[in-house]
Amino acid sequence: MKDLTVSNIERQNVLNNRFAIEHIQKTLDITGMMFDGEYRFTKKMVADFYEVEERTIERYIENYSSELSANGYFLCKGKRLKDLKLQFAPVINVGSKTTQLGLFNFRSFLNIGMLLAESEKAKALRSAILDIVIATINEKTGGGTKYINRRDVNYIPAAITEENYRKNLTSAMNQCVAGHKTYKYSQVTDYIYKAAFKENAKEYRNVLSLDSKDNVRHTLYAEVLLVISSFENGVGATIQQRFKENGGRLLSMEEVKAIVNDLAEHPMQKPYLNDARTKMASRDYSFRDAYHGNIAEYLKAVTPEEYERFIGEKSIDFDNILAENKDVLKRLKQADNDE
Numbered sequence: 001m002k003d004l005t006v007s008n009i010e011r012q013n014v015l016n017n018r019f020a021i022e023h024i025q026k027t028l029d030i031t032g033m034m035f036d037g038e039y040r041f042t043k044k045m046v047a048d049f050y051e052v053e054e055r056t057i058e059r060y061i062e063n064y065s066s067e068l069s070a071n072g073y074f075l076c077k078g079k080r081l082k083d084l085k086l087q088f089a090p091v092i093n094v095g096s097k098t099t100q101l102g103l104f105n106f107r108s109f110l111n112i113g114m115l116l117a118e119s120e121k122a123k124a125l126r127s128a129i130l131d132i133v134i135a136t137i138n139e140k141t142g143g144g145t146k147y148i149n150r151r152d153v154n155y156i157p158a159a160i161t162e163e164n165y166r167k168n169l170t171s172a173m174n175q176c177v178a179g180h181k182t183y184k185y186s187q188v189t190d191y192i193y194k195a196a197f198k199e200n201a202k203e204y205r206n207v208l209s210l211d212s213k214d215n216v217r218h219t220l221y222a223e224v225l226l227v228i229s230s231f232e233n234g235v236g237a238t239i240q241q242r243f244k245e246n247g248g249r250l251l252s253m254e255e256v257k258a259i260v261n262d263l264a265e266h267p268m269q270k271p272y273l274n275d276a277r278t279k280m281a282s283r284d285y286s287f288r289d290a291y292h293g294n295i296a297e298y299l300k301a302v303t304p305e306e307y308e309r310f311i312g313e314k315s316i317d318f319d320n321i322l323a324e325n326k327d328v329l330k331r332l333k334q335a336d337n338d339e
Contacts, residue, residue, distance in 0.1 A: 004114040004115075004126045004130070005114065005115060005116075005117050005126070008067060008301075009285075009299060009300060009301045011067075011111060011115075012301035013133075013285075013286045013301050013302055014110070014114070014129055014130075014133055015071050015107050015110065015111060016301060016302060016303060016304045016306075016307060017133060017136070017137075017302075017304075017307050018307065018312075019136050019140060019307065019311060019312070020129075020132055020133045020136045020137075021106065021107060021110070023132050023135075023136050024110065024128075024129060024132050025106055027128070028125075030049065030109075032045060032106075032109070033084075033087075033088050033091060033092075035083075035084055035087065035088070035103075036080070038072075038105045038106070039105065039106050040084075040103045040104065040105060041103065041104040041105075041106075041109050042101065042102070042103065042104075043057045043058065043061075043102050043104075044093075046112060049109075049121070050112075050113060050119040050121050050122050051119060051120070051121050052116060052118060052119050056116070056118065057112065060115055060116065061073065061102065061112075064111075064112075064115055067111065068104075068108050068111055068112065069108075071105075071107045071108045071111045072104065072105035072106075072107045072108040072111075073102065073103070073104050073105070073108040073111075073112075074102075074103060075100045075101070075102055075103075076100065076101045076102075076103045077099060077100040077101075081098070081099070081100065081101055084101070084103075110125075113125045113126065113129075114129070134289070136311075137287060137311060140311035140312075140315075141311060145287050145288045145289075146208070146214070146219060146288070147218065147219060147318065148283075148287045148288065148310055148311075149219055149220060149222070149283075149310075150218075150318035151309075151310050151311070151315040151316055151317075151318060152221065152222050152309055152310060152316075153309075153314065153315075153316050154222035154223075155221075155222045155225075155318065156318075157222075158222035158225040158226050158229075159217075159218075159222075159225060161225070161226065161229050162217065162225040162226070162228055162229045162232070165229040165230075165232045165233045165236070166229075166232050168232065168233055168236040168237075169185075169188070169232040169233070169235055169236035170185055171236070172235075172236040172237075172239040172240050172243075173185055173188060173236075173239065173256075175240075175243070176239050176240055176242075176243035176250060176251055177239060177250060177251045177252075177253070178250040178251065178252055178253075179253055184253060186201075187253060188235065188256055188257075188260065189201060190202075191256065191257050191261075192228065192231045192232065192235065192260055193216075195231070195261055195263070195264035196227060196231060196264065196273060196277075197224075197276075197277060197280060197292070197294070197295060198294035198295055199292065199294055199295075201216050204216055207284070207290050207291070207292055208284070208288060208290050209290075220280075221276075221279055221280065221283060223275060223276050223279050224276045224279060224280050226272075227272050227273060227275075227276040230269070230272065231260070231263060231264075234263045235256070235259055235260055238259045238263070239251060239256065239259065242255065242259070274298065277295045278298040278299075278300055280292065280295065280298075281295045281296065281298045281299045281300075282298070282299055282300045282301070282302055283306065283310075285299060286301075286302040287302070287310060287311075
């Protein structure tokens with residue numbers, strides 16, 4: 001079970017997901033004061049809801065000021081405070097000499113609930129939040145997240161690109177590398193995955209709980225596929241170059257492994273690799289509840305933009321698009337092959 005009280009990444013994954021936030025707000029049915037287009041809550045209102053003392057809330061504001069401010073907590077002062085007093089004087093009950101007042105919006109109200117270790121009400125809320133987040137993602141993806149990567153508009157062109165570069169690699173492997181045709185390609189794929197993501201195909205399958213019939217590449221995000229394409233193209237080209245330099249002698253699998261590892265360490269490859277590791281570790285953790293331990297150092301919170309891209313209005317229905325564009329996709333692939 002995820003513990004929201006200890007992980008900023010896990011808290012932010014919830015708070016960046018506007019679909020889950022909207023669902024939670026409806027479920028809680030708590031409104032506060034509608035001010036400046038958002039519901040606002042004073043420290044006292046927050047303390048009363050979570051059944052703790054106001055000074056407890058103040059302590060958390062002090063200890064987590066940056067996080068709470070980033071999620072909507074702010075000090076209301078000047079003209080805004082005058083307007084607030086005029087509109088909600090009986091509710092906020094502050095003296096005329098008060099020059100600033102801390103206000104939470106709904107996100108920061110939830111944020112502090114994720115932090116409050118001493119509140120039983122907050123503890124119950126945290127459990128409900130995690131259930132709602134999972135339900136929201138499943139609802140948006142039609143019941144499963146195995147292929148959530150395909151809901152990204154960039155997935156189809158990336159998959160076509162990767163497939164064509166993979167053909168360059170298989171061609172080089174067939175012509176220039178010793179060994180069994182099928183086995184040597186699966187072996188070099190493992191080398192590439194291991195170098196890029198510190199997991200071979202079997203380990204990746206285990207992390208994502210994939211069946212033996214599932215194609216690993218079909219679950220990869222667009223950015224990850226492009227890094228794999230870069231690897232496949234680079235490895236294929238280097239194999240052919242070494243083959244010529246060797247005077248036509250077939251390369252061993254050990255030589256291919258060395259080529260893959262050298263490419264993984266190339267300074268030009270590093271920014272792309274680090275970006276792909278971050279996206280794979282972070283998105284799988286948030287969307288698929290899958291933890292890549294070997295690249296855990298790259299784990300970050302998923303951004304609001306990524307939620308829009310995979311479960312929001314910017315996401316696509318992959319199966320429908322595939323069905324509607326079969327002829328176009330066939331022509332695209334053919335054009336790439338003819339280049």
